[in-house]
Amino acid sequence: MPRWKELPSELPERERQLIVQLRRLKDRSGWGLAALAARTGYSRSSWERYLNGKQPVPLAAVEKLAQVCGADPTPLLVLHEVAAEVRETRPAPASGERPAPGEPAAPGEPPAPAGPEPSPAGPEPAGSEPESEPSPAPEGRRAPRVVPVRYALPAAVVAAVVAAGLAFGGGLLAGGGGGDGDGRAAAARTYGPGRTYDCEFSRKDGGVYAGHSVSREVLLDTNASGRDVVEAQCLLRRHGFDPGAVDGLYGPSAKAAVRDFQTARKLVADGIVGPDTWGELRR
CATH class of the missing domain: 1.10.260 (434 Repressor (Amino-terminal Domain))
Structure with a gap:
């Protein structure tokens, strides 16, 4: 990455x-x-x-x-x-x-x-x-305003997309849920200050999971939120790196913990969770 x-x-x-x-x-x-x-x-x-x-x-x-x-x-x-x-x-x-x-x-x-x-x-x-x-419009004449053509969507x-996607900063293109009932229930949650979540670790398919997301590719950066963030926060804690509250909000504490984890694993320490970082977190 x-x-x-x-x-x-x-x-x-x-x-x-x-x-x-x-x-x-x-x-x-x-x-x-x-x-x-x-x-x-x-x-x-x-x-x-x-x-x-x-x-x-x-x-x-x-x-x-x-x-x-x-x-x-x-x-x-x-x-x-x-x-x-x-x-x-x-x-x-x-x-x-x-x-x-x-x-x-x-x-x-x-x-x-x-x-x-x-x-x-x-x-x-x-x-x-x-x-x-481009050359500016002649003095005394206002340049015409170019109005972009919007993509007409129902x-x-x-x-539906705004409600289901924008609130969860990671999952519009490569969602991390498993597609089962638990995944749908997790997607319906609201993530915000004052709410925290438990980590229930299990191992399957050669990786460790905390019960919130099965993602290995979702990109998490500052201000992302949702179940993928909860999963990353749980895995960081399991490896001994404190991301702050396990609240599904990717803020400064989570980013600092990711940077420390990436440094320890000899990854690019950019504070962004991507495929390489997920791979190490799942170990």
Whole structure:
């Protein structure tokens, strides 16, 4: 698993969840950024900005990534829709501050330029850099606002995916549940401050499980929540690393414990639980 940079702290939660899912999808594909660029038509530098939270990910790029990775795009598109809604309702920056790329400068104003995107007519060669910024509109004339075309999803689909997926930061693309009645019951729980969970360890198929998730691939990073986080917290405690309360919330204490565990196991100490870390936790 590559060593991802920590996402900006000011990034909205829904946008963070979208990027975590996109990172996981890329990791599972096994492709580098150059290979991803060759397959999607978006340059390597564009994907570097998208996957590190430097620039909002275009809807078409999300759909293309899911397509080339053979994944169902619906959960990602729902996450993108929710993230875009949150982004549009954020308050305008204070006077004198420059808005982040892609965000409106003020109500009714066009969004700040986010840099050019490749033409949908054909893929951009891997490793190429985006073209220079477009020339500003002539003085006295307002540049036309480009309104993105939203992916039309039935309200029932949006409600179901948001309710079942967004609350559990790990499981839209590669859910960790076993698919039985216990898994469905665990998915229905609400994870939040003040709630803690027991760890019931058992060994099967050559691995140790704590009774909350059977995942070996779900990517867990800051602000993730759900049964996969509970499972990781239990396994960390079993190995002698204190993640804080076993509450299903991946906060600073859990991340610090993961870093210490990764260092002890000679893994990349980035504080992100991925396939390599899961493999060691299951021992």
